[in-house]
Amino acid sequence: xxxxxxxxxxxxxxxxxxxxxxxxxxxxxxxxxxxxxxxxxxxxxxxxxxxxxxxxxxxxxxxxxxxxxxxxxxxxxxxxxxxxxxxxxxxxxxxxxxxxxxxxxxxxxxxxxxxxxxxxxxx
Amino acid sequence: xxxxxxxxxxxxxxxxxxxxxxxxxxxxxxxxxxxxxxxxxxxxxxxxxxxxxxxxxxxxxxxxxxxxxxxxxxxxxxxxxxxxxxxxxxxxxxxxxxxxxxxxxxxxxxxxxxxxxxxxxxxxxxxxxxxxxxxxxxxxxxxxxxxxxxxxxxxxxxxxxxxxxxxxxxxxxxxxxxxxxxxxxxxxxxxxxxxxxxxxxxxxxxxxxxxxxxxxxxxxxxxxxxxxxxxxxxxxxxxxxxxxxxxxxxxxxxxxxxxxxxxxxxxxx
Numbered sequence: 001x002x003x004x005x006x007x008x009x010x011x012x013x014x015x016x017x018x019x020x021x022x023x024x025x026x027x028x029x030x031x032x033x034x035x036x037x038x039x040x041x042x043x044x045x046x047x048x049x050x051x052x053x054x055x056x057x058x059x060x061x062x063x064x065x066x067x068x069x070x071x072x073x074x075x076x077x078x079x080x081x082x083x084x085x086x087x088x089x090x091x092x093x094x095x096x097x098x099x100x101x102x103x104x105x106x107x108x109x110x111x112x113x114x115x116x117x118x119x120x121x122x123x
Numbered sequence: 124x125x126x127x128x129x130x131x132x133x134x135x136x137x138x139x140x141x142x143x144x145x146x147x148x149x150x151x152x153x154x155x156x157x158x159x160x161x162x163x164x165x166x167x168x169x170x171x172x173x174x175x176x177x178x179x180x181x182x183x184x185x186x187x188x189x190x191x192x193x194x195x196x197x198x199x200x201x202x203x204x205x206x207x208x209x210x211x212x213x214x215x216x217x218x219x220x221x222x223x224x225x226x227x228x229x230x231x232x233x234x235x236x237x238x239x240x241x242x243x244x245x246x247x248x249x250x251x252x253x254x255x256x257x258x259x260x261x262x263x264x265x266x267x268x269x270x271x272x273x274x275x276x277x278x279x280x281x282x283x284x285x286x287x288x289x290x291x292x293x294x295x296x297x298x299x300x301x302x303x304x305x306x307x308x309x310x311x312x313x314x315x316x317x318x319x320x321x322x323x324x325x326x327x328x329x330x331x332x333x334x335x336x337x338x339x340x341x342x343x344x345x346x347x348x349x350x351x352x353x354x355x356x357x358x359x360x361x362x363x364x365x366x367x368x369x370x371x372x373x374x375x376x377x378x379x380x381x382x383x384x385x386x387x388x389x390x391x392x
Binding site for chain 2: 007010011014018021022025028029032033035036039040043050053056057058059062112114115116118119120
């Protein structure tokens with residue numbers, strides 16, 4: 001009788017501890033999944049910016065505008081809020097800033113362009 | 124005598140503990156995998172940052188090439204750069220000496236017999252980098268450039284920096300250029316240039332061989348400095364491919380004012 005009681009008590013306390021652990025792990029898993037999704041999306045967008053190959057004799061800003069309009073940056077499950085061309089101190093378009101939404105939060109990915117325009121006042 | 128229920132309960136307890144252990148192990152394995160994935164992304168960002176900084180360092184070192192009177196395989200400044208980045212397996216090559224079909228008009232291409240040259244020398248003679256000289260480009264191409272850019276902004280894209288560096292040119296190509304500009308003894312002169320390539324040909328030597336003045340039109344095609352260089356490297360397990368351009372001096376467009384990076388491509392190995 002005593003051993004049955006000990007067994008039941010062990011089961012009950014283990015189950016309680018297990019439920020608590022599982023609950024916390026589920027929360028952790030959700031937050032980890034979210035972080036991974038954010039990292040993955042950021043990575044995808046960076047690779048997309050890096051893949052832009054515009055001949056050096058073209059007007060980069062015009063070509064990027066065209067790419068945005070033609071849906072180049074659209075990806076499944078990424079809700080893009082806005083894309084902006086960033087310039088360096090010489091006024092040269094050198095990177096892209098992409099604002100995107102995941103859950104209720106808005107994130108920003110900024111990546112340098114791999115191509116450079118060779119015309120302009122700075123020369 | 125032992126009660127059979129004590130044995131019964133410990134088997135159950137062991138089974139429950141075993142199942143719990145299996146569940147816990149699978150959860151920790153899952154977390155382990157996710158953490159590894161995050162670490163991989165983090166390490167890639169770090170490696171890309173290293174690669175970026177190496178490219179910028181090479182570009183900075185390339186500025187020393189401005190003072191080199193002419194560029195050839197043994198140019199001291201180039202050798203220094205090669206030595207410095209030897210561990211990154213740095214390869215430097217001229218990617219603007221050759222036939223740039225995009226920037227030459229049909230009339231000029233026909234005059235240079237480019238098709239014949241490609242037939243003889245193969246596709247390697249075709250290049251896709253170079254500055255544009257308004258005098259030799261297709262009018263429609265220049266008109267399209269004017270639509271894309273402001274007229275005053277076209278330098279250095281449109282300039283008179285020579286298309287080719289004679290120190291890296293093929294004999295047949297030099298001969299075709301000399302013939303196009305009706306230079307006498309084109310075959311002999313092309314050969315004379317080629318045999319001097321290993322020692323490097325200066326502007327003065329080139330003028331001496333061609334027996335022409337500094338203002339001669341043939342010098343729009345023949346120069347001693349390279350306008351576009353391609354770099355290939357391996358940094359932190361990443362393959363780098365970059366293109367550096369020589370921006371001419373606005374006042375003397377046969378001279379280099381600075382080198383700029385116009386393209387880079389970083390790929391995972």
